Amino acid sequence: MVKQISVIGAGSWGTSLANLLAKKGHQVTLWAYEADLVARMQQTHINDLYLPEIKLSNNLSFTNEIGLAAEKEVVLFVPPSQAMRVVLSSCVDHLSSEALIISASKGIENKTLCPMSDIFDELLPDGLKNRTAYLSGPTFAKEVALEQPSAVVAAAHDQSIAQLAQIVFNTDYFRVYTNDDVIGVELGGAIKNVIALAAGVCDGLNYGYNTRAALITRGLAEMKRLGLAMGAKAETFAGLAGMGDLVLTCTGDLSRNRTVGVELGKGRKLNEILSEMTMIAEGVKTTLSTFELAKKIKVEVPIVEQMYAILYEEKDPRQAVVELMQRELKSEYV
Numbered sequence: 174m175v176k177q178i179s180v181i182g183a184g185s186w187g188t189s190l191a192n193l194l195a196k197k198g199h200q201v202t203l204w205a206y207e208a209d210l211v212a213r214m215q216q217t218h219i220n221d222l223y224l225p226e227i228k229l230s231n232n233l234s235f236t237n238e239i240g241l242a243a244e245k246e247v248v249l250f251v252p253p254s255q256a257m258r259v260v261l262s263s264c265v266d267h268l269s270s271e272a273l274i275i276s277a278s279k280g281i282e283n284k285t286l287c288p289m290s291d292i293f294d295e296l297l298p299d300g301l302k303n304r305t306a307y308l309s310g311p312t313f314a315k316e317v318a319l320e321q322p323s324a325v326v327a328a329a330h331d332q333s334i335a336q337l338a339q340i341v342f343n344t345d346y347f348r349v350y351t352n353d354d355v356i357g358v359e360l361g362g363a364i365k366n367v368i369a370l371a372a373g374v375c376d377g378l379n380y381g382y383n384t385r386a387a388l389i390t391r392g393l394a395e396m397k398r399l400g401l402a403m404g405a406k407a408e409t410f411a412g413l414a415g416m417g418d419l420v421l422t423c424t425g426d427l428s429r430n431r432t433v434g435v436e437l438g439k440g441r442k443l444n445e446i447l448s449e450m451t452m453i454a455e456g457v458k459t460t461l462s463t464f465e466l467a468k469k470i471k472v473e474v475p476i477v478e479q480m481y482a483i484l485y486e487e488k489d490p491r492q493a494v495v496e497l498m499q500r501e502l503k504s505e506y507v
């Protein structure tokens with residue numbers, strides 16, 4: 174079943190997924206924000222900014238005309254989450270009423286505190302609201318591009334849509350499970366980036382494996398607590414979009430979020446760290462959204478709160494760890 178697919182966003186993940194789909198035989202167009210990147214990709218079939226190690230499939234074409242890209246049977250959105258509203262808005266009038274819409278971005282919008290699914294619900298016409306699926310899980314773009322065996326979930330309210338996404342993306346090295354817990358999958362993918370920053374901070378402070386394991390486990394407890402309050406299912410946080418992605422991002426050196434955390438732990442300033450990066454570390458802005466969301470719905474998230482203070486109030490990371498360790502004693506499951 175060959176599909177006409179466009180991928181909106183030529184960062185490392187959009188490029189890697191576009192390449193996977195093209196190698197699978199689909200007719201794929203990759204939209205990039207920058208016109209000169211499109212020109213270079215057309216010439217070299219290499220995304221020199223975001224996935225330079227990978228020669229892209231000859232089946233892949235490139236454009237920076239977003240309207241044309243949005244007219245396909247399957248439209249996959251992978252911009253940074255803070256740009257999703259603007260990017261989706263410029264596509265809405267061009268989407269076919271029969272399209273399958275997929276989001277693979279991980280984040281919570283600042284100010285509105287919307288997960289990506291709320292933005293899609295708000296902006297899509299009624300007929301398309303139930304034709305959206307959310308792809309998430311433990312997947313570094315480069316490893317997928319190198320065909321390392323990986324597994325993800327495709328979450329949708331309508332399971333026939335999740336199954337359609339499963340069929341479109343699944344390959345012998347990229348295993349796709351369906352899932353019906355959209356909000357759980359979304360929050361797992363977004364908040365694990367905040368915990369990955371914190372895991373990096375602990376590594377930057379030269380704490381050891383005990384600290385990392387404690388941080389991951391208690392971070393998962395915060396993700397789950399917030400998720401349950403938002404209507405998510407508990408089991409989602411034990412799955413690929415929860416624990417799976419959390420473990421990957423808190424331990425893998427390829428994580429941009431973890432890397433930012435390491436540098437903060439070493440005592441460097443956030444602005445200086447971000448100014449040296451071409452890629453996005455979604456957790457920085459998602460920390461702000463998660464902090465505000467938790468306050469709004471009155472959920473206790475001590476690691477998120479300390480990460481917020483490190484990022485936005487220049488709190489000393491070592492002091493943040495001290496305060497986490499000295500919190501009032503309690504039962505593990507309260």
Ligand SMILES: NC(=O)C1=CN([C@@H]2O[C@H](COP(=O)(O)OP(=O)(O)OC[C@H]3O[C@@H](n4cnc5c(N)ncnc54)[C@H](OP(=O)(O)O)[C@@H]3O)[C@@H](O)[C@H]2O)C=CC1
Pocket residue numbers: 182183184185186187188205206207210222223251252253254256260277278279280312313314315451452453454455
């Ligand atoms: N990389 C990964 O391993 C994974 C990433 N994700 C998620 O995918 C999403 C995209 O991240 P990723 O591919 O890594 O991005 P990268 O950090 O690799 O690249 C940044 C991307 O953002 C684009 N961009 C920057 N500003 C804007 C804007 N204002 N409007 C539209 N596009 C903009 C850039 O386009 P241009 O160059 O044309 O300016 C570029 O495509 C994130 O939510 C991330 O969490 C999920 C799973 C894995």
Ligand SMILES: O=C(CO)COP(=O)(O)O
Pocket residue numbers: 279310311312313366369418421422427428429430431453454455
């Ligand atoms: O989401 C990711 C892996 O699943 C990518 O993580 P980073 O954005 O931290 O690199």
